[in-house]
Amino acid sequence: MGKNNINFFAKIVLHRYFVETLNRKAVQNVKQAFRSQSTKSTGKETCSTSLRLLGFSCGTGLILGKQFYSGNHAYCEAKLKSRIVEDDQTKQLKFDWSRFWQLLKPHWWYLIIAVSSAFVVAILNIEIPRLLGSLINVVSNHMDVDAENTVGAYWQELKVPAIRLGIMYLAQAAFTFVYINSLSCVGERMACQLREDLFSSIIHQDIAFFDNHRTGELVNRLTTDVQDFKSSFKLCVSQGLRSVTQTIGCMVSMYLISPPLTMYMATIVPAVIGVGSLLGRFLRSQSQAAQAQVAKSTAVCDEALSNIRTVRAFAMEEKEMELYAAELEKAKVMQEKLGMGIGLYQSGTNLFLNGIVLGIVGLGGSLLSSGQIKPGDLMAFLVATQTIQRSLAQLSLLFGHYVRGISAGSRIFEYSNVKPSIPLNGGKIIPFHSLFGQVEFKNIDFTYPTRQDQKVLKNFSLTLPAGKVVALVGSSGGGKSTVAALLERFYDVDSGIITIDGIDIKNLDPTWLRGRAIGFINQEPILFATSIIENIRYGKPSSTDLEVMEAARMANADEFIRSFPNGYATRVGERGVTISGGQKQRIAIARALLKNPSILILDEATSALDAESEKLVQDALDKVAAGRTVLIVAHRLSTIQNADTIAVVSNGAIAEVGTHKSLVDKRGLYWNLIRQQQQNHSSETHGA
Numbered sequence: 163m164g165k166n167n168i169n170f171f172a173k174i175v176l177h178r179y180f181v182e183t184l185n186r187k188a189v190q191n192v193k194q195a196f197r198s199q200s201t202k203s204t205g206k207e208t209c210s211t212s213l214r215l216l217g218f219s220c221g222t223g224l225i226l227g228k229q230f231y232s233g234n235h236a237y238c239e240a241k242l243k244s245r246i247v248e249d250d251q252t253k254q255l256k257f258d259w260s261r262f263w264q265l266l267k268p269h270w271w272y273l274i275i276a277v278s279s280a281f282v283v284a285i286l287n288i289e290i291p292r293l294l295g296s297l298i299n300v301v302s303n304h305m306d307v308d309a310e311n312t313v314g315a316y317w318q319e320l321k322v323p324a325i326r327l328g329i330m331y332l333a334q335a336a337f338t339f340v341y342i343n344s345l346s347c348v349g350e351r352m353a354c355q356l357r358e359d360l361f362s363s364i365i366h367q368d369i370a371f372f373d374n375h376r377t378g379e380l381v382n383r384l385t386t387d388v389q390d391f392k393s394s395f396k397l398c399v400s401q402g403l404r405s406v407t408q409t410i411g412c413m414v415s416m417y418l419i420s421p422p423l424t425m426y427m428a429t430i431v432p433a434v435i436g437v438g439s440l441l442g443r444f445l446r447s448q449s450q451a452a453q454a455q456v457a458k459s460t461a462v463c464d465e466a467l468s469n470i471r472t473v474r475a476f477a478m479e480e481k482e483m484e485l486y487a488a489e490l491e492k493a494k495v496m497q498e499k500l501g502m503g504i505g506l507y508q509s510g511t512n513l514f515l516n517g518i519v520l521g522i523v524g525l526g527g528s529l530l531s532s533g534q535i536k537p538g539d540l541m542a543f544l545v546a547t548q549t550i551q552r553s554l555a556q557l558s559l560l561f562g563h564y565v566r567g568i569s570a571g572s573r574i575f576e577y578s579n580v581k582p583s584i585p586l587n588g589g590k591i592i593p594f595h596s597l598f599g600q601v602e603f604k605n606i607d608f609t610y611p612t613r614q615d616q617k618v619l620k621n622f623s624l625t626l627p628a629g630k631v632v633a634l635v636g637s638s639g640g641g642k643s644t645v646a647a648l649l650e651r652f653y654d655v656d657s658g659i660i661t662i663d664g665i666d667i668k669n670l671d672p673t674w675l676r677g678r679a680i681g682f683i684n685q686e687p688i689l690f691a692t693s694i695i696e697n698i699r700y701g702k703p704s705s706t707d708l709e710v711m712e713a714a715r716m717a718n719a720d721e722f723i724r725s726f727p728n729g730y731a732t733r734v735g736e737r738g739v740t741i742s743g744g745q746k747q748r749i750a751i752a753r754a755l756l757k758n759p760s761i762l763i764l765d766e767a768t769s770a771l772d773a774e775s776e777k778l779v780q781d782a783l784d785k786v787a788a789g790r791t792v793l794i795v796a797h798r799l800s801t802i803q804n805a806d807t808i809a810v811v812s813n814g815a816i817a818e819v820g821t822h823k824s825l826v827d828k829r830g831l832y833w834n835l836i837r838q839q840q841q842n843h844s845s846e847t848h849g850a
C-alpha cells in the first residue's frame with residue numbers, strides 16, 4: 163500500500179471523525195449541559211477546535227463566577243424583603259432506594275425490554291465501527307491496482323460487509339425505537355404512580371402538616387420534582403447503560419485492533435472516573451438546595467396569585483413582583499453555581515478526552531507508517547475512540563442528571579414517607595338512629611404542634627348537651643376556634659378527653675366523624691371552581707339533584723341560585739369568587755346540611771357578612787340548627803340570641819357559663835368581653 167493512500171485515509175479519518183463530528187458533539191454536549199441546568203447560554207458561537215472548546219468552558223466559568231458573585235449580593239438584599247420563612251436548606255435528604263424498587267417492580271418487564279434493547283443498540287454501536295473498518299480496508303485494498311480489472315472483484319468483496327452493515331443499521335434503528343418506547347412507558351407509569359402516591363400522602367397528612375408547609379412548595383414536589391425524577395431516570399437507564407456498554411465494548415474491540423493504542427487510552431479513563439466521584443457529593447447538595455429554592459419561588463408566586471384580590475386591594479403588585487424576582491434570583495444563583503460545577507466537570511472531561519485523541523493520532527500515525535496497523539484499522543480505532551468519547555461525555559452529562567434526579571427523588575420520597583399521626587379511617591361508627599350528639603370536653607390541654615411554647619387551652623371543660631345550642635364567646639385569641647378544630651379532630655389534644663355520646667373521639671372513625679356526624683361552617687367558606695350543584699353535592703356525593711335542591715331551599719339559597727341565568731349549573735369561579743359572601747355562605751350551609759349532621763359547628767359563620775346577608779344566613783342557620791347539637795363560635799351578639807347556653811372563654815379556659823339572660827343580668831365580665839369583641843371586630847373591618 164502506497165504512502166499516498168495512508169495519507170489519504172489518515173486525512174479522511176482525522177477530518178471526518180474528529181475535527182468535524184467530535185468537536186461539534188463536544189460543543190453540543192457542553193451547551194446541553196448548560197441548558198439542562200437552566201442557565202443562560204453565555205456563548206452562541208460554535209467552536210470548532212478543542213482549544214476553543216476549552217476557552218469556551220473557561221470563559222463560561224469566569225462569567226458564571228461573576229454572576230455568582232453579583233447573585234450572592236442580590237441574595238443578601240433579598241433576604242430583607244422576603245416574607246417567607248427560610249427553610250433549612252442544609253437538610254440532607256436520603257434517597258429511599260427500597261421505595262424506588264417497589265415503584266419499579268410492576269413495570270419490570272418493560273424495563274427488561276428497554277434495558278436489553280439499549281444493550282443491543284450499544285453492542286451494535288461497537289460492532290458498526292469494526293465493520294466500517296473492514297469496508298475501508300476493502301476500499302484501500304483496491305486503490306492502488308488497475309481499476310478496470312478490479313471493479314467486479316471490488317464489488318464482490320464489498321457486498322458481504324456492506325449488506326451486513328446495512329442490516330446492522332436497520333437493527334440499530336429498530337432496537338432504538340423499542341428501547342425508547344418501552345423506557346418511556348416505564349418512566350410515565352412510574353411518574354404517574356409517584357404523583358398519585360405523593361398526592362395521596364399529602365392529602366392524608368395532619369392539618370398541622372399544612373400549618374407548616376406552603377401549597378406552592380407541595381405543588382412543586384408534585385410537578386417539577388416528579389418531572390425531573392422521571393427524565394433523569396429515563397436518561398440514566400437509556401444513555402447510561404448504552405454509554406457504559408459502549409465504553410467497555412469499544413475498549414475490548416480497540417484492544418483487539420491495537421493493544422498499544424488501547425493501553426494508552428486505558429491509563430486516562432480511570433482518572434476521569436475518579437474526578438467524577440469526587441465532585442459527586444458536592445454537586446448533589448448543590449442540586450438539592452437549588453431545587454428547594456425553586457420550590458420556594460413557586461410558593462411565593464402561588465401565594466400571590468391565589469390571593470390576587472388582596473394583592474390588588476393593597477396595590478402590592480410591584481412588591482409581589484419584587485419578592486418573586488428576589489426568590490428567583492436566589493434560585494438562579496444556585497442553579498448557576500450548580501451549572502458551573504457541572505460545566506467545570508465536563509470541560510475537564512473533554513480536555514482529558516481531547517488529549518487522548520491527540521495522543522492516538524500521533525501514536526496511531528506512527529504505527530500506520532511502520533505498517534503495524536492498516537488504515538481501516540486506524541479508522542475503526544478512531545471511530546471507537548469517538549464512540550468512547552461521546553459515551554463518556556454523555557456519562558458526564560448524565561452525572562448532572564443523576565444528581566438532579568436523586569435529589570428530586572429524595573424530596574418526593576420525603577413527603578411520601580411521612581405518616582400522619584391522625585389516620586383518616588378506622589374506629590367506631592355510631593349508627594345514625596342511636597346518635598344523640600352529646601359532646602363533652604373534659605380537662606383539655608392543648609398546644610399547636612407548630613407553636614409548642616404557647617399553651618392555647620388549659621384545663622378546658624365544657625358540655626354541649628344533645629340537641630342544644632351552645633355559644634362560645636370571649637376575647638380574641640382566647641381559643642374559641644381551637645375548641646371547634648379539636649372537636650373536628652383536626653388536631654389531637656395533649657391531655658384530657660373529648661367525647662361524643664360518651665365515646666372518646668380518638669376511638670371514632672375520623673372519616674365518619676367529619677363526613678357524617680359533624681357539619682362545619684366557618685367564616686370563609688371555600689367553594690370549588692365548578693357548578694353550584696356540584697359544590698353543594700360535595701357534602702354528600704351520592705345525593706340526588708332533588709336532595710341538593712331541598713338542602714339549598716333550607717339554606718335560603720334556592721331562590722338566588724335560580725335567579726342566575728344558568729341556575730344550579732352556574733360556575734362559581736376559583737374559590738367561589740363570582741358570587742357574594744352571603745351567597746357563598748348559604749351554599750356552604752346547604753353543603754353541610756346535605757350530610758344531615760347531628761352536630762353542627764358554626765365558626766363565626768356570619769361575622770364576615772353585612773346586616774342584610776347576615777339576616778338571611780342567620781335565618782338559614784336557625785332553621786338548620788333545629789334538633790341538632792350546635793356549637794357556635796360567636797363574634798356578634800346577634801348570633802347568640804338563640805343559644806341555650808353561653809360559655810365565656812378567657813385565656814384558654816371557661817371563665818363563665820350561663821344563659822343569655824343570666825349573663826346579661828350579671829353584666830360585668832360578659833359585657834366587657836362582648837364590647838372587646840365588638841371593638842376587635844370593628845377595628846378588623848376598618849383595617850381591611
Ligand SMILES: Nc1ncnc2c1ncn2[C@@H]1O[C@H](COP(=O)(O)OP(=O)(O)OP(=O)(O)O)[C@@H](O)[C@H]1O
Nearest residue numbers: 373610612613618637638639640641642643644645
Ligand atoms: N394553626 C395554628 N398554629 C399555631 N397557633 C395557632 C393556630 N391557630 C390559632 N393559633 C393560636 O392559638 C390561639 C387561639 O386561637 P383561636 O383562633 O382559637 O382564637 P379565637 O378565640 O377563635 O380568636 P378570634 O376570636 O380572634 O377568632 C391564638 O393565639 C392563635 O394565634
